[in-house]
Amino acid sequence: MTGTPEAPTIPAWDRSQDAGTTPVREEDVSPHGCTIAHRLQILGAVPFFRHLAADELEAVNDLFSAFGYEPQETIYMSGAAAERLFVVAHGTVKLIRRTASGQDILLDILRPGDMFGSLPELGTREYLEDAEAQTSCCVLGVSSTDFQRILQRYPKVALSVLAIIAGRLQDAQGTISQLSAMPVEARIASALLKLGEKLGVESEGGLLLDTPISRQDLAAMSGTTTESASRAMSDFRRTGLIESGRRWIRIKDPDGRACRRPGHVFAYGTNPPDGPPRAD
Amino acid sequence: MTGTPEAPTIPAWDRSQDAGTTPVREEDVSPHGCTIAHRLQILGAVPFFRHLAADELEAVNDLFSAFGYEPQETIYMSGAAAERLFVVAHGTVKLIRRTASGQDILLDILRPGDMFGSLPELGTREYLEDAEAQTSCCVLGVSSTDFQRILQRYPKVALSVLAIIAGRLQDAQGTISQLSAMPVEARIASALLKLGEKLGVESEGGLLLDTPISRQDLAAMSGTTTESASRAMSDFRRTGLIESGRRWIRIKDPDGRACRRPGHVFAYGTNPPDGPPRAD
DNA sequence: CGGGCACTTGATGAATCTCAACGGAGGTGG
DNA sequence: CCACCTCCGTTGAGATTCATCAAGTGCCCG
Known part of the structure; x- marks a missing residue:
């Protein structure tokens, strides 16, 4: 008996809104x-x-x-x-x-x-x-x-x-392959893009991740620590690639008009679209 | 047209035995x-x-x-x-x-x-x-x-x-999760055990990996470099956990009578058999 | 018998984890 | 409504792991 929902717990529909300054609106679960x-x-x-x-x-x-x-x-x-x-x-x-x-x-x-x-x-x-x-x-x-x-x-x-x-x-x-081959910053960037594809909603200023993502979540997705995740995010924020706050993230240029240039961290896609340059 | 076997290449059944001092006998492909x-x-x-x-x-x-x-x-x-x-x-x-x-x-x-x-x-x-x-x-x-x-x-x-x-x-x-959480040595050990389960054949002295595995293969499985893989293997060999040579490996105690004690590197299994000890 | 490949080992430096401290947001209870 | 308290995020400095660079050895194959 370790959490299997044989006896479902009482739904918490009455949960009050979590949103404060967060642009992330909680899914309206009635x-x-x-x-x-x-x-x-x-x-x-x-x-x-x-x-x-x-x-x-x-x-x-x-x-x-x-x-x-x-x-x-x-x-x-x-x-x-x-x-x-x-x-x-x-x-x-x-x-x-x-x-x-x-x-x-x-x-x-x-x-x-x-x-x-x-x-x-x-x-x-x-x-x-x-x-x-x-x-x-x-x-x-x-x-x-x-x-x-x-x-x-x-x-x-x-x-x-x-x-x-x-x-x-x-x-x-x-x-x-990402965990094996890419440095932390690139893995975080990649995680952001993946989340953007999956949970992103268009908002003015970019793709808003429509669910509360903490630095710890990003770290746990990228195989690193919250501190490293935080540092990477700070960098991205400074560079203007994202906006973020307490458990919310907005990716300012998801399509990569400014981002996916070669050499840039956001250039790392989830799956390389074209054949990988072999290092023969 | 980049390697799809539309026009299958000539089989190389006549390939001479690769085995020299290696105990790995090539699969008998006639x-x-x-x-x-x-x-x-x-x-x-x-x-x-x-x-x-x-x-x-x-x-x-x-x-x-x-x-x-x-x-x-x-x-x-x-x-x-x-x-x-x-x-x-x-x-x-x-x-x-x-x-x-x-x-x-x-x-x-x-x-x-x-x-x-x-x-x-x-x-x-x-x-x-x-x-x-x-x-x-x-x-x-x-x-x-x-x-x-x-x-x-x-x-x-x-x-x-x-x-x-x-x-x-x-x-x-x-x-x-292994790539994210375990240090190199443990990842190599884990890769060895996984290979043992999959490709191992009983031989006197332990599980012999029945296919030529190089240090580079191990590195590529574990997300590290051939040098690090080599160092880990040298350690294991010194400790008596394995025997190995040029593209062959024997795991001396696969069942873990001596290996899978807590704290030992070989204690890392592929999948934890029982509930993970939460660090609450 | 020479060259290449697989492997080994050491030294160095960079990336990243760890430890530690701080600020602010949000929530709670008075 | 304010004081407090906890959790999230941030930042810095030091420790550590690990990748990188650089030789060097022995085996196998041509």
């Missing part, structure tokens, strides 16, 4: 966001359920349950039995690996429509990472066995899930 | 290893085709072609159109990301039965990594569209592939 009526709509928008017929979607929907979490609350912990697969409905969720040395690694930040948790037929019977609510959020959960049945009944869903997981594998491999 | 007759047997042993009926397997087999490569030969390069999926039949294959800084990252070493290359329905239309023959090897290739059809026709295959890719994602995430 109680009816997870009512049975709306879950259909949410599941229907999930990439791998998109192609299901209405009645099929309804059948699938019956297998899911909703769970609410408040910020920083644990959804599951590594080591717990991996018996459930989740889909984010509202808010954002962090996937974190805790290492023996006490250092936390932020593997991913998930938005509505993203899946996480246990994948069926996977050898592992335990979660290998922690899942934690980053914002006030609502997730839909299905048992592994039920999801397994869904995959068997609707092959197209299985193919979509495969594509998603394969994409994540590619991303992870990109992260591996 | 020409008939890839004859049509034997391909059925090979494909039937592939994890995700194992459950196909004989006639189904035969139909699938017809879609594959065999390609032979000699050591260090490129199977495909990153940036090339990703239009083919491969399965290793004989030998071993390295997946390598080449970074802009010229540093190579060794993502994986693949054994017979392992798949690599393009996954269908995946957004990417180009390979993101290089695939290179590590030993003399034979691979079976199928076009992405044909593989897509296979997946659609045999849902069980799709589920198996999903499980495999999901497992690789977990591994990759483990690597990420």
Whole structure:
């Protein structure tokens, strides 16, 4: 019993606005966001359920349950039995690996429509990472066995899930090569761009990361310390590449009109668009 | 046209034995290893085709072609159109990301039965990594569209592939946390244990890595330099943990009777078996 | 028998972690 | 509404790991 949502905690819908001087507005999570009526709509928008017929979607929907979490609350912990697969409905969720040395690694930040948790037929019977609510959020959960049945009944869903997981594998491999080859400042820049693509919303002055990202989050994404992350961010701010404050960040020139020049730190993309210059 | 095996190169079956003082015997790759007759047997042993009926397997087999490569030969390069999926039949294959800084990252070493290359329905239309023959090897290739059809026709295959890719994602995430959190020596030790699990064969005196692994390979797996890898290996050798020579390695105590004690470098496993000790 | 490659080892310096201290924002309780 | 307190972010100085540069050895192959 270590955080598996068998007995879902009370949703914290009544959470007061966190925003002060922050330009980041908290995702508006209202109680009816997870009512049975709306879950259909949410599941229907999930990439791998998109192609299901209405009645099929309804059948699938019956297998899911909703769970609410408040910020920083644990959804599951590594080591717990991996018996459930989740889909984010509202808010954002962090996937974190805790290492023996006490250092936390932020593997991913998930938005509505993203899946996480246990994948069926996977050898592992335990979660290998922690899942934690980053914002006030609502997730839909299905048992592994039920999801397994869904995959068997609707092959197209299985193919979509495969594509998603394969994409994540590619991303992870990109992260591996960055951790191996790039200096801290470039890794932070790369993390910012990745977050921008994923969570950015256009605002006057640039891409605003629409969820509270701390220096520690950036450090945990980049395999460094909060101090180093802070130093890099200060540099970027001084150079005018970003604006930032307490748990909010705006990337001033995401498209790289001024940034992605060769030699510049922001030139490091997530995936090199063209063939890498071999060093023969 | 940059290395896609449209026109497969001549197999180099006649390659003379590389073994000198090395205890690593080259995989015995004979020409008939890839004859049509034997391909059925090979494909039937592939994890995700194992459950196909004989006639189904035969139909699938017809879609594959065999390609032979000699050591260090490129199977495909990153940036090339990703239009083919491969399965290793004989030998071993390295997946390598080449970074802009010229540093190579060794993502994986693949054994017979392992798949690599393009996954269908995946957004990417180009390979993101290089695939290179590590030993003399034979691979079976199928076009992405044909593989897509296979997946659609045999849902069980799709589920198996999903499980495999999901497992690789977990591994990759483990690597990420190691690169982020562990010092060089521990990363090398961890790489050795991973290789041991994957490529090790019992031999008197310990687990012998049954494929030629250079210091540079270890460095590229661990995100460090050949010099650092060499220093770590020298330490391990002095401590009696391993034996090694020119492109061969024997792990003397893989089960960790003497090694996996707490505090020891070899205590770092690939995935922590029990809940991580939080540093609260 | 010569050259190249894999490996080793040492010295140096740069990148980055660690430790430490400080300022401000936001939230809490009086 | 103000005082306090905690957490986030910042910055500096010192310690440390690690990459880099530079030789040097032995094995294998041509």
